[in-house]
Structure formats: structure tokens, C-alpha cells
Amino acid sequence: xxxxxxxxxxxxxxxxxxxxGIAADWSSDQRAFKNVSWGKxxxxxxxLSDTFIFSCFLLSYMTARMSTTVPxxxxxxxxxxxxxxxxxxxxxxxxxxxxxxxxxxxxxxxxNFGYRRDRVKTAALMLITAAFGATFVGMQAFEWTxxxxxxxxxxxxxxxxxxxxxxxxxxxxxxxxxxxxxxxxLIAIARRVWRGDFDIERRGFFxxxxxxxxxxxxxxxxxHFVDLVWVFIFAFFxxx
Amino acid sequence: xxxxxxxxxxxxxxxxxxxxxxxAAGAAHEKGQQHPIKLYLAVWGWLFVLSACSYxxxxxxxHGYLRWSLILLFMMLKAGLIVAVFxxxxxxxxxxxxxxxxxxxxxxxxxxxxxxxxxxxxxxxVMSFAAPA
Numbered sequence: 313x314x315x316x317x318x319x320x321x322x323x324x325x326x327x328x329x330x331x332x333g334i335a336a337d338w339s340s341d342q343r344a345f346k347n348v349s350w351g352k353x354x355x356x357x358x359x360l361s362d363t364f365i366f367s368c369f370l371l372s373y374m375t376a377r378m379s380t381t382v383p384x385x386x387x388x389x390x391x392x393x394x395x396x397x398x399x400x401x402x403x404x405x406x407x408x409x410x411x412x413x414x415x416x417x418x419x420x421x422x423x424n425f426g427y428r429r430d431r432v433k434t435a436a437l438m439l440i441t442a443a444f445g446a447t448f449v450g451m452q453a454f455e456w457t458x459x460x461x462x463x464x465x466x467x468x469x470x471x472x473x474x475x476x477x478x479x480x481x482x483x484x485x486x487x488x489x490x491x492x493x494x495x496x497x498l499i500a501i502a503r504r505v506w507r508g509d510f511d512i513e514r515r516g517f518f519x520x521x522x523x524x525x526x527x528x529x530x531x532x533x534x535x536h537f538v539d540l541v542w543v544f545i546f547a548f549f550x551x552x
Numbered sequence: 553x554x555x556x557x558x559x560x561x562x563x564x565x566x567x568x569x570x571x572x573x574x575x576a577a578g579a580a581h582e583k584g585q586q587h588p589i590k591l592y593l594a595v596w597g598w599l600f601v602l603s604a605c606s607y608x609x610x611x612x613x614x615h616g617y618l619r620w621s622l623i624l625l626f627m628m629l630k631a632g633l634i635v636a637v638f639x640x641x642x643x644x645x646x647x648x649x650x651x652x653x654x655x656x657x658x659x660x661x662x663x664x665x666x667x668x669x670x671x672x673x674x675x676x677x678v679m680s681f682a683a684p685a
Contacts, residue, residue: 345648356652367659371666378670381677388610406607413603417596420638427586529585529640536638540631546603547627551610551619 355530359537362490366541369483370548376475377552385471387550391455405550408451409542412491415444416539419532426528431508434528438502441535445495452488456481483545490538501531585640595637602626602633 328336345353377384388401395403422437459480463470466478504510504523513522606626609619636642641649 344651346645348644348648353648356648360652360655363656364659367656367662371659371662374663375666375670375673378667379673379677381674381681388613402607402610406603409603409607410600413596413599416599416634416638417592420592420596421589423585424587424589424592533639536634539638540634543627543630543634547606547623551606551623 349526351526351530352533355533359533362537362541366483366486366544369486370544373475373479373483373549376479377473380473380475382473384473385469385476387552390459390471391550402550404451404455405546408448408455409546411444411448411451412539412542415441415448416536418444419535423529423532426505426510426525429511429525431505431511434525435502435506438498438505438528438531442495442498442502445491445498445535445538449488449491449495452484452491456484480549483549487538487541487545490541494535494538497531497534501527585643587637587640587643591637595633598633599630602630606630 325336325340327333348356389399391405392399392401393403394400418437419441422434422441425433425437464477464480466481468474469477504514505525505528509523510525510527513524515521516523603626606623609622609626614622635653641653
């Protein structure tokens with residue numbers, strides 16, 4: 313009932329003139345997401361906009377690949393590694409996938425321990441997640457190096473359609489940037505967890521708001537999203 | 553008999569505390585997401601299995617509709633598990649879930665438009681410029 317009272321004021325308050333009035337109206341207690349904090353809601357909305365960005369990348373890749381008359385390089389062969397004399401298709405990408413999924417698992421457990429107010433386990437699991445993320449970026453750097461040495465450029469490659477390089481560098485580069493930012497984000501929050509900031513509700517240096525363990529879940533949302541995007545890149549770029 | 557009675561009496565308080573715990577957990581849901589670790593481990597395991605399956609689709613070199621339906625099936629299952637369990641969307645209110653999950657579905661319209669467009673571009677290229685690929 314309290315919520316209904318908040319969202320349906322009996323009568324509108326007297327208007328305030330100018331910009332102050334606009335700010336007052338927009339910031340009045342109109343909540344669509346009742347039990348979700350502003351931090352979590354904003355992370356979800358940010359992730360939604362990020363979804364559109366990655367959708368546009370994958371769509372432009374699809375359009376380029378479907379409309380070209382030149383054969384597309386076979387990803388199964390391009391991303392194969394020779395291990396012990398035999399060619400294993402896509403093996404590096406498969407390992408990268410498992411690394412990222414594992415990082416998502418440790419992140420989910422970090423969120424769990426965060427809400428149990430287990431400071432040490434939360435920070436440790438977040439750092440393990442960050443380590444998995446750094447491993448992923450390292451493997452991606454290796455993959456980029458290998459392809460560049462083989463002559464892949466954004467404007468051409470030795471095997472087929474020129475758009476292969478531009479799509480590959482754009483999509484995986486943007487995703488790798490997200491992973492890198494996520495690793496920095498994870499380390500920053502893990503440091504605050506480790507220090508016990510959220511046990512004493514210490515104010516953040518940037519927002520000056522009281523810190524809560526919910527920030528671990530919000531960081532987790534971002535991290536799981538990075539994993540989620542990889543699921544789609546894996547399916548559409550590497551397995552097509 | 554007395555033993556049973558004592559046992560039952562012994563159970564009584566713990567049953568009550570259990571109910572209390574359940575209520576407390578319900579209240580905690582409003583504030584923070586608390587779910588058993590076992591659930592996360594199970595989802596983690598399934599993500600591994602599904603990733604291995606989609607890798608095997610490529611490894612065995614499946615082709616055509618079978619390849620595509622399997623790849624899309626494993627992709628959607630993985631995405632669903634991550635969003636529902638790891639990101640806790642399954643326990644959020646519908647107002648949030650719909651606000652976040654419906655807009656990306658509309659991207660499929662964009663996909664359809666671009667698919668038609670690229671078929672057309674391909675056709676024009678084949679007719680005017682190059683030998684068909």
C-alpha cells in the first residue's frame with residue numbers, strides 16, 4: 313500500500329517555475345522498479361543499451377557476410393591450432409569459452425558470499441574472477457597476434473572475403489575492451505570488499521553514498537553480461 | 553511412545569525457526585538475492601556441457617539445418633541460464649524483466665530487414681559484377 317501511495321499522489325504538488333520545476337517533477341517519487349535499487353536498475357538499462365551496440369555489430373557482420381560474393385574464410389580452419397602435430401579446430405576459442413564461463417561461476421558465488429557478508433570469500437572470489445578475465449584477454453591478445461602475423465588486416469586477408477578482418481577485429485576488440493573494463497571494475501570493488509567498506513557502509517569516494525554489498529551483485533551483472541555477449545559471438549562468428 | 557513425543561517436542565522449536573527462516577529469506581529476497589550455492593554450481597555445470605556440445609557441432613563438422621538448429625538451441629539455452637540464474641532475472645519482478653528482455657527481442661525485426669537487404673545486395677552483385685560464390 314505504501315508503494316501505491318508513493319506512485320499515485322492524491323494531488324499534484326504546486327508547480328515550481330523553470331528548470332527547478334522540471335527537475336522536481338522528473339525526480340519525484342515515480343518508481344517503476346519497486347524493489348530494485350537505482351544502482352541495479354541503471355546497470356540493467358546500461359546493459360540493454362550495450363545489447364543494442366553488440367546487436368548492431370553482429371548485424372553488420374551478418375549483412376557483410378550474406379551479401380559478399382567472395383567466399384568467407386572458414387573460421388574452423390582459421391582459428392585452429394596445431395597441437396602435437398595435429399590440427400585441432402577452434403580449440404583456442406573453446407578454451408576461452410570455458411575460461412569465461414568459469415569466471416561467471418566464481419562471480420555468481422562471490423555475489424552469494426557478499427550477501428552473506430563474508431568479506432574475505434567475496435573478495436577472493438572476485439579476484440579469481442578477475443584473474444580468469446585477464447587470462448581471457450591474454451588469450452585474445454595471442455589470437456590477434458597469430459592472425460595479424462598470418463596477414464589478416466581490417467581491409468583484407470589471405471583466405472577470402474575482405475570483410476572478415478574488419479568484422480573480427482571490431483567485434484572481438486569491442487568485447488575484449490568490455491572484459492578489460494570488467495577486470496578493472498572487479499579489482500576496484502574487490503579492494504573495497506577486502507577493506508570492509510561495506511560492513512561499515514563507508515561512503516564512496518566518487519558518489520559519497522553509503523556502500524552496500526549490493527555493488528557486488530551490480531558488478532556481477534556487468535560481468536555476466538560480458539559472458540552473455542561471448543555466447544552470441546561464439547555462436548555467430550566462430551560457429552557459423 | 554515417550555521417545556517419539558520427546559522427539560516431536562524437540563522438533564517443534566526447530567520447525568518454528570525453520571518457518572521463521574523461510575519468512576526471513578523471503579524478506580531478504582526483497583533486499584538481496586540469496587540462493588543456494590548448489591544451484592550456481594549446477595548452472596555452471598550445464599554451461600560447460602552446453603559449450604562442449606556447441607564445440608562438438610563444429611568438431612564433427614555438422615552442416616545445414618542440423619548445424620544451425622543445434623547451434624541456436626545451445627546458444628539460447630546458455631543465454632537463458634546466464635540471464636535467469638546468474639543475473640537473477642528469474643526472481644525479479646515482471647516489470648523489470650519485461651522492460652529489459654522485450655526490447656532485444658525486437659532486434660529480430662532488424663535482423664529480418666537486414667537479411668532481406670543482404671540477399672538483394674548479393675543478387676545484384678552476382679548479376680552485375682562477379683561470378684556467383
